[in-house]
Amino acid sequence: MSLLNKLIVTTLPLVPKFIVGKFSKRYIAGTTLAEAVRVIKEHNSKGMMATLDILGEDVFERPAAEALRAEWPRVLDAIRNQGLDSNISIKPSQLGLRIDREFCYKNFKSIVEEAAARKNFVRIDMEDSTTTSDTLAMYRRLKAEGFSNVGVVLQAYMRRSEEDVKSLAKEKANFRLCKGIYIEPASVAFQGSDEVRNNFVRLLRLMLDQGSYVGIATHDEWLVDEAYSLIQTSGLKPDQYEFQMLLGVREGLRDSILKRGHRLRVYVPYGDQWYAYSVRRLKENPQIAGYALKALFRGNHY
Ligand SMILES: Cc1cc2nc3c(=O)[nH]c(=O)nc-3n(C[C@H](O)[C@H](O)[C@H](O)COP(=O)(O)OP(=O)(O)OC[C@H]3O[C@@H](n4cnc5c(N)ncnc54)[C@H](O)[C@@H]3O)c2cc1C
Known part of the structure; x- marks a missing residue:
């Protein structure tokens, strides 16, 4: 990480909210449901699904x-x-995982029921490593109760993920696979980018071999290429997997994935709690923070 980027990350709490707001426009559909609907319609019309x-x-x-x-x-x-054409993605800590597991489970179950009644699907996002076991337990319990319209996320940086994939083989789990966004200690997570990439490929292969449906969530071109090879060697049809990307990130890569005939889902966040999400995006990719600040001071909009 460059010195400037390090500085940006450490001084983020001091950055005025309006500057973060300018930056976040690209990654967030808006503060209202109506704005999110508009953004999803726009993406649907270009052949993308949404969550x-x-x-x-x-x-x-x-x-x-x-x-x-x-x-x-x-x-x-x-x-x-x-x-x-959209499903929904929910963070367990939004529904009270940090308050009480049973309370959170009941909240999830009621939404999964509501979604099932409308033939929709719920993806349980994965948060930091203190929540992994509880989140997977909730997923298993929903599946055991007979819900098929629910999926989970595994993170390639987590050392335990390989075991988690194997232990979910019976369920023919519906996965999203991503690198992982939270800062984790070396005892639980791989730290090197090559280690994370290699584990991503290993996990993807395992998931596909197990017959799981996978949402391949990455903007890393190297991984996308690896995924193309695995899809080809596994002889998968386009409806047996999907690529997933965040709103506003690497749109060129997104378009090339679509052009090759793969399905792609865009993660569309909205709401008034945009600040925490934007700060995380900035921390995740301080290089972008640098571009954003420069653009702001030049008076550019992006
Ligand atoms: C649909 C989706 C859902 C996700 N859900 C979860 C989840 O439930 N739990 C979780 O821990 N993580 C989640 N993530 C985040 C994920 O774990 C990674 O942190 C994130 O995708 C960056 O990793 P990457 O594979 O894109 O590779 P990177 O190497 O980080 O990125 C590759 C390139 O993409 C570009 N890029 C990546 N991120 C950004 C950004 N924010 N802004 C601008 N450019 C960017 C950069 O050019 C970068 O060089 C999700 C990601 C996606 C796409």
Whole structure:
């Protein structure tokens, strides 16, 4: 990480909110559901699927988690009524995982039921390593209760992920595979970028060999190429996997994946809790923070 980027990351809390707001425009559909619907329509019309995320995480008060839970049926209705090609992605800590596991499970279950009634699908996002076991346990319990419209995420930087893939073989789990975004210690997560990349490929191969459906979530061209090879050698049809990318990131790569005939889903976040999400994006990719700040001072919009 360059000195400038390091400086940007460490001084982020001091950056005025309006500057972060300018930066976040590219990554966030807006603050309202109507704005998210507009962005999804636009992406659907270009042949992309979407997954919709209501921003909000690390909720520590029950009423706040319940308020967020109550938003989801409205979202599912909008997806159905507007004929959108979109599922939904939810962070466990939004629904109270850090308050009480059972409370969180009940919240999830009610949304998965609402989604099933509308023939929709819920992806349980994966957060930091303190939540991995509880999140996987929740996923298993939903599957054991007979829900097939739910999927989970595994992170390639996690040392345990290989075991997790194997232990989910019976369920023919529906996975999203990503590198992992949280800062984790070396005891639980690979630290080197090559180690993470290699593990990503190993996990993807395992998942496909097990007959799992995989959302291949990356903007790393090297990994996308590796995925193309695995898809080809496994003889998969385009409806047996999908690529996934974040809104506003590497749109050129996104278009080339689509042009090759693969399916691609864009992660579309919206909501008034945009600040925490944007700060995470900036920390994840300080280089972009540098570009964003330069553009801002030049008065450019991006
Ligand atoms: C659809 C989707 C869902 C995800 N869900 C989760 C989840 O549930 N849990 C979790 O821990 N992580 C999640 N992630 C984040 C993921 O773990 C990685 O942190 C993130 O995708 C960056 O890794 P990469 O594979 O794109 O490779 P990188 O090497 O980080 O990125 C490759 C290139 O893409 C570009 N790029 C990447 N990220 C950005 C960005 N934010 N802004 C601008 N350019 C960028 C850069 O040019 C970079 O060089 C998700 C990612 C995606 C795409």
